[in-house]
Amino acid sequence: MPQRPLLSELSVSLVVSDWSGGGAVRALLLAQVLQTLGCGVQLVGFRFGEALYTEPPAGMEVLAFPGASYPAILGTARRVLSHLTGDVLYAVKPKPTSFGLGLLRRLQVRRPLLLDMDDWELSWHGGDDWRYRPGPQQLARDLLKPGGALRSPDHPFYLRWLERAVPWADGLTVDTTFLQRRFGGVYLPNGKDTSLFDPARQDAAASRRRLGLSDVWVLMFPGAPRPHKGLEDLLLALEELNHPAARLVIVGGNPYDDYDEQLRSRWGRWIISLPKTPLAEMPAVLAAADVVVVPQRDTAIARAQFPLKLTDGMAMGKPVLATRVGDIPNILGDTGYLADPDSPAQLAAQLRHILAHPDEATHKGQRARDRCVARYSLDPMAIALRAVLERVTG
Incomplete structure (x- = not known):
């Protein structure tokens, strides 16, 4: 036809x-x-x-x-x-x-x-x-x-x-x-524009050096922190994990209120903040991530949303750690790592698993990109x- x-x-x-x-x-x-x-x-x-x-x-x-x-x-x-x-x-x-x-x-x-x-x-x-x-x-x-x-x-x-x-x-x-x-x-x-968000066009090691993240295990959150997005649970998981190189890297910050400062006042040792980045430059920043994190809490706000961070990570071939909220399990399929919402212990367990199985995490990220191109490009x-x-x- x-x-x-x-x-x-x-x-x-x-x-x-x-x-x-x-x-x-x-x-x-x-x-x-x-x-x-x-x-x-x-x-x-x-x-x-x-x-x-x-x-x-x-x-x-x-x-x-x-x-x-x-x-x-x-x-x-x-x-x-x-x-x-x-x-x-x-x-x-x-x-x-x-x-x-x-x-x-x-x-x-x-x-x-x-x-x-x-x-x-x-x-x-x-x-x-x-x-x-x-x-x-x-x-x-x-x-x-x-x-x-x-x-x-x-x-x-x-x-x-x-x-x-x-x-x-x-x-x-x-x-x-x-x-x-x-x-x-x-x-x-x-x-996502998967031709722009394409890991083959980026040098991950160069991105880490440019951003000062060469010695960091980067758990990247490319968005605006808000209470329903579960970063407090992720930071509690980091405390439990207590890995010396692990950091939550927040890109852009929250333009609405002082929630960023609240997080830093309690968990500042685990947080690295990067400035707001134009859309065209985001793939180079995401290339520096080891894991993209989307730890949504189970609220009406979160259930109604399709977090852009999911397709950020998927398009760039990164392992994604998220929670079972709303459409997230169906979006990721079997290409990501899932924990129950409001469960720092399960997030910590998944982080340990990713650390212990780097080849599996890399393979999941590659399949996540394939899924993103097929369904979400x-x-x-x-x-x-x-x-x-x-x-x-x-």
């Missing part, structure tokens, strides 16, 4: 809620998949921090307008709307600053609107147990007082409303079975997204 033509005449406007947040990585990944399909891509949204969360790949332009609270953000929102000129609108996260704007723009121009969900946003606020029942005075303060809670575009009141509006999208993509069961949609995993993602685009564009 002849191949169907690429969607080369289609332009897509990706609407991003915050280029300073972790969702920016997912947006850039979606842009890469769209480019694989031959689509033209716009990347437009707000920036609520001082800088972009990560630098986009070369040749990919990001329009990031300064974010603000209500009502100041409304003027900027009009500017964002005017830049959404694509044939298809694609909102990243069900937030007012992405999906909300997408709904408004669809009313203006009558173009299809897709929504991508890579998180259950309400899980950060207690999930289904969250309630907002203010009295009249509290409601007035939240709305009218400078710094009032309802002036924040990310207040859970707005998130809940927009989650209820998910069926209004013309198409939905999600990256976990948790989100698919809850909201429906097409599964689109948090994959840009091409299989493009197949899934092509079907969604063809359906909504006719």
